[in-house]
Amino acid sequence: MPPVDPPLALLAELTHRCPLACPYCSNPVELERASSELSGEEWRRVLREAAALGVLQVHFSGGEPMVRRELPALVAEAASHGIYSNLITSGALGGEREIAAFAEAGLRHVQLSLQDHEAANADRIAGLAGAFERKMKFAAAVRAAGLPLTLNMVVHRQNLDGIGEMIDLAQALGARRIEIAHVQYYAWALENRAALLPSREQLDEATRIVETRRERLKGVLAIDYVVPDYYGVRPKSCMNGWGRQFLNVMPSGTVLPCHAAQTIPGIDFPSVREAGLVDIWYRSDAFNRFRGTDWMPQPCRDCDRREIDWGGCRCQALALTGDAARTDPVCALSPDHAVVETALRQAAAAPAPLVYRQYR
Amino acid sequence: MVDAASVLRLAPHIVFRFDDTRQRWIMMAPERLMLPDEQAVEILKLVDGEASVDAIVDALAAKFDAPRAEIAGDVTEMLQDLADKGCLAHAAR
Numbered sequence: 126m127p128p129v130d131p132p133l134a135l136l137a138e139l140t141h142r143c144p145l146a147c148p149y150c151s152n153p154v155e156l157e158r159a160s161s162e163l164s165g166e167e168w169r170r171v172l173r174e175a176a177a178l179g180v181l182q183v184h185f186s187g188g189e190p191m192v193r194r195e196l197p198a199l200v201a202e203a204a205s206h207g208i209y210s211n212l213i214t215s216g217a218l219g220g221e222r223e224i225a226a227f228a229e230a231g232l233r234h235v236q237l238s239l240q241d242h243e244a245a246n247a248d249r250i251a252g253l254a255g256a257f258e259r260k261m262k263f264a265a266a267v268r269a270a271g272l273p274l275t276l277n278m279v280v281h282r283q284n285l286d287g288i289g290e291m292i293d294l295a296q297a298l299g300a301r302r303i304e305i306a307h308v309q310y311y312a313w314a315l316e317n318r319a320a321l322l323p324s325r326e327q328l329d330e331a332t333r334i335v336e337t338r339r340e341r342l343k344g345v346l347a348i349d350y351v352v353p354d355y356y357g358v359r360p361k362s363c364m365n366g367w368g369r370q371f372l373n374v375m376p377s378g379t380v381l382p383c384h385a386a387q388t389i390p391g392i393d394f395p396s397v398r399e400a401g402l403v404d405i406w407y408r409s410d411a412f413n414r415f416r417g418t419d420w421m422p423q424p425c426r427d428c429d430r431r432e433i434d435w436g437g438c439r440c441q442a443l444a445l446t447g448d449a450a451r452t453d454p455v456c457a458l459s460p461d462h463a464v465v466e467t468a469l470r471q472a473a474a475a476p477a478p479l480v481y482r483q484y485r
Numbered sequence: 486m487v488d489a490a491s492v493l494r495l496a497p498h499i500v501f502r503f504d505d506t507r508q509r510w511i512m513m514a515p516e517r518l519m520l521p522d523e524q525a526v527e528i529l530k531l532v533d534g535e536a537s538v539d540a541i542v543d544a545l546a547a548k549f550d551a552p553r554a555e556i557a558g559d560v561t562e563m564l565q566d567l568a569d570k571g572c573l574a575h576a577a578r
Contacts, residue, residue: 179506
């Protein structure tokens with residue numbers, strides 16, 4: 126195996142608690158409870174170890190990371206090591222006072238999620254009345270504090286037609302970037318797949334709108350657009366490869382190569398409570414399991430794109446074929462590709478009701 | 486548009502610094518790491534919100550003893566590209 130480079134980014138999932146209940150939440154279906162969460166002191170140690178390991182960016186996420194009172198202290202810890210810190214938030218808790226504390230602590234950037242461009246559908250999708258209004262106020266407070274703002278819009282069949290208005294809203298709120306990402310079908314989203322997958326026609330129209338706006342807003346608003354891989358020909362380069370750039374620490378301290386990896390059976394994922402991050406990154410079985418290309422089956426092994434796609438997504442291979450070591454079935458070359466076509470046909474039928482995220 | 490009189494600075498969400506682990510200059514935006522090549526690093530070190538593009542070109546032409554016109558073309562092209570990506574902002578005219 127070629128030498129392993131240090132990771133670029135750490136996703137710090139401070140908690141799974143969240144006031145929203147989005148039916149495509151990327152958190153696991155088995156949400157971790159407050160009683161199992163790492164303490165603030167443990168998180169500070171994780172950040173110190175991450176810095177020593179070479180991590181350049183930390184994304185404070187959740188759940189809703191702002192439920193953790195230690196957040197400003199954690200931002201300050203990251204800043205003291207030169208780590209670029211980013212807050213990924215629902216914007217449903219807190220406002221000017223909290224944002225001022227983050228800015229003071231050295232936060233570099235805020236990513237605010239929005240569920241739609243208008244309140245009624247946004248609140249329906251978030252499962253929380255009044256959430257949209259709070260988010261509008263939160264966005265204004267972020268800009269008033271002088272912090273750069275990115276809007277995160279997760280799009281799917283039930284909001285995709287408003288994609289142009291979403292981009293206009295991002296501009297009106299003073300965001301300098303909007304990230305429009307189609308739902309990825311893991312965990313809660315996989316349960317809701319038939320309700321969320323857009324049609325081909327809907328997708329093509331949305332893509333056309335994005336391209337028109339992107340040209341018009343060049344230099345004003347950056348538009349990152351992630352298309353749904355179910356409609357792709359080749360898989361996404363998931364995490365830019367297993368254990369290549371990225372690590373995720375869960376609320377309880379379990380360390381994963383991506384936020385969904387815990388679904389994969391037969392891997393003992395290490396915890397920061399038992400091992401150091403350097404050891405976990407370079408030497409754990411979990412991080413070495415799908416590193417590089419040695420693990421690949423055909424058609425990946427001889428594919429020209431094996432070091433571009435890295436075989437696609439291990440969690441998606443597991444979710445759709447039952448085996449994490451197979452080629453990602455969204456690849457048209459995968460022997461399992463028919464399962465994706467079946468899912469698209471099912472979604473074309475009458476939409477299913479939404480299952481909201483909740484503790485079970 | 487970036488021209489000779491433009492005065493540029495890094496956008497507030499951009500960090501440009503030397504990384505000890507990797508022993509190289511890096512530029513960071515949210516969810517993005519850019520690895521500027523040697524030429525870009527020399528240019529970016531001079532983007533300080535005070536020097537005009539003209540002044541940056543002068544400084545580089547002197548430092549590397551290279552033809553000014555060629556450097557001006559490279560510098561303007563690179564800065565325009567970064568401005569289009571939102572990495573740079575105009576400080577003043």
